[in-house]
Amino acid sequence: MKKVISLIITAAIMAVSLFTFAGCGAKDGDNGQGDFIVGAIYINSQNDTSGYTYAHHKGLVKAMQDLGLDTTRHLKIVDNVEEDDMAVSNAIDLLAGQGCDIIFGISFGYINAMKEKSEEFSDIVFSHATGYMSNDTNFNNYFGRIYQARYLSGIAAGFKSLALGNNNIGYVSAWGTEYAETCSGINAFALGARSVNPDAVIHVKKISAWGDQEKERQAAEVLIDTYDCCVIGQHCDSAQPQLVAQEKGMFGCGYNSDMTSQAPNAHLTAPIWNWDVYYRYAIETAMNNPASQFVSTVGNYYGGLVEGMVDLTPLSANCEPGTDEAIRLAREAMVTGTWDVFSGSKLVFTVRGGNVEMSIVGDALLDNAGNEIVPAGGPSVDDGVIQGSMNYYLEGVIAE
């Protein structure tokens, strides 16, 4: 009899405590500004000092500071999460359990788990970088028009190749036509270079990995040694291509951070991300609206030069005269919306008596097999193509 009584008492205590905690949970989930919690899932370590995760973490911290959120209390991070559905789901459960109101996932492979969990936790906002899935309420994706910044860096490379009298420009890429992200970057860089030097040829060496310092170095060596490239652009994490350019007395455009400090005699400028632009917007929206209205407010985000989501590092002293003026003009054309990269018209830069002149010329956008992508004077290709389905190299690009 005693056993039965104690069992009932125990059960009663458990039931009461369960309800109490559930009650607490509901209170915590309240979208008051005071206890707004941001969650983030990173592919690498939050302590990185360069690279992709570093750029996101820096942006997130800056955005939260701008919004007056204390990152020690209001930011919960799960890092070193592999692109594995189970690992991502666990990370999301952990963050949801810590009362997060919005969860950012920064790597492409998180896509399926984030989609599923967004249905399970309808009161949490899920925001996925580089992805293509979304719903109408609490799950969106975000990325930026990095191709615009790459076009500008291509201009710097074009000026350099013109000055050196060498039309061979190299490009170390993580991947080639397999991903629209790398493919559109290469094409934009090529268009930028050829806007200054119409005879420039972009030799692309892909390393078939998102990050591999040694392969990045070797690829840059091959481009300079065997293809005689004088400028090396890159879409890969490390500064190795810039270091190689410096060792061999050549030049280069980095990526993700200002690599002038690593290669002071070689680096021209680098396209960079300002992730804080989106993070500030997203967090502010989530703080002031219920999760179900997040997507109807923010939508799927694709910011460019206008929003400041992408940009260029300050031009180094290695750049040729005229570069800054040409870049300023091209930037203005994109920011004002008069022109965009993948359209049926091209920017043409000419230098006359030290002055840079820009003209917009109707000219068909051709791939490197001569097929017409956009007729002369035609409109820009769809954002969907740039983000998702661009799988051809443009005129002047050679895969090596």
Added chain:
Amino acid sequence: MIDPIELMTLFLFSIIVYSIPLLYGTVGEIMVEKSGSLNLGVEGTMAVGAVIGYIVGCRADSIVAAMAVAFAMAALVGALFAFLTVTLQANQNVTGLTITTFGVAVYFFIGNALGNKWPQFQDSPGFAEGFSVIRIPFLSDIPVIGKVLFSHNIMVYMAVAIAILCWFYLNRTVPGLRLRAIGENPAAADSLGVKVALNKYIHIMVGSGIMGLGGLYMGLNMGGTFEGSNCWINGYGWIAIALVIFVNWSPAMAVAGTFVFGFFNTLRMYNGALASTFPEVLGWLDDIPAQFFSALPFIITLLVLIIDSLRKNKRSGQPKAIGLNYYREDR
């Protein structure tokens, strides 16, 4: 387009540059394994030697200091391994894996802790000078061969010298033969008065030190930059362990064996150039996915293992007592 002879020269040169860390790792691991210990911690040992050797080298502005410290620190990691497996009789496989995790973590710990204070290679002119190409009169001027074989830095020549020395030591000297006896049958060696534990300690430490030099070479070859989540060693330690089997535990064979591995590694980068320069003979190289090149060395190792186990009268160089701890009182 580039001159075919020049292209072949560059290709062969690149193979050597990128094979050398493997040679250090493999020869070091052979020294360890010949004493009967299987050390799976090559990756971590190389990482520790690399990062500490590099930083001291920058501070002292000297490649000799860098090499000495890389060797010493890696040997210290080896001493840790020896203490755990020889003295405390811990499982060698588990200890080796622990050393890898530990060593790579030390690398990131130091790199992240230094942050912006991470020393730049170009700020240490003496150090950089020490790692630059040494031209050998006459030899370096021979066409093709001069560039491929005789236009390297000191650490490349040293790697080959160490490999040959180790081969000589293991096959032609009394202490070397004693060491091999320990690896084959420690009890028998012990009964002949060979100091098993002492010998194991010494050779595990020396082998680990050699690995550390390989790590330093990798770091210097990368220009000494610390990149957040990407370690210099990048899996080379694991390839070195596979190579030990591939070259049948012979340091002399290791010289050739590492170049076979390096060949495929470099082919992956040069395939486009080779295909367009020799379209009739090598045009097919363009169609092979990069992933296949990365997998090839391991496929070859698998084949070697299979062939090796099928052979009847085998003269395997694998020490009989490898992986087994020797406990004197068990005799």
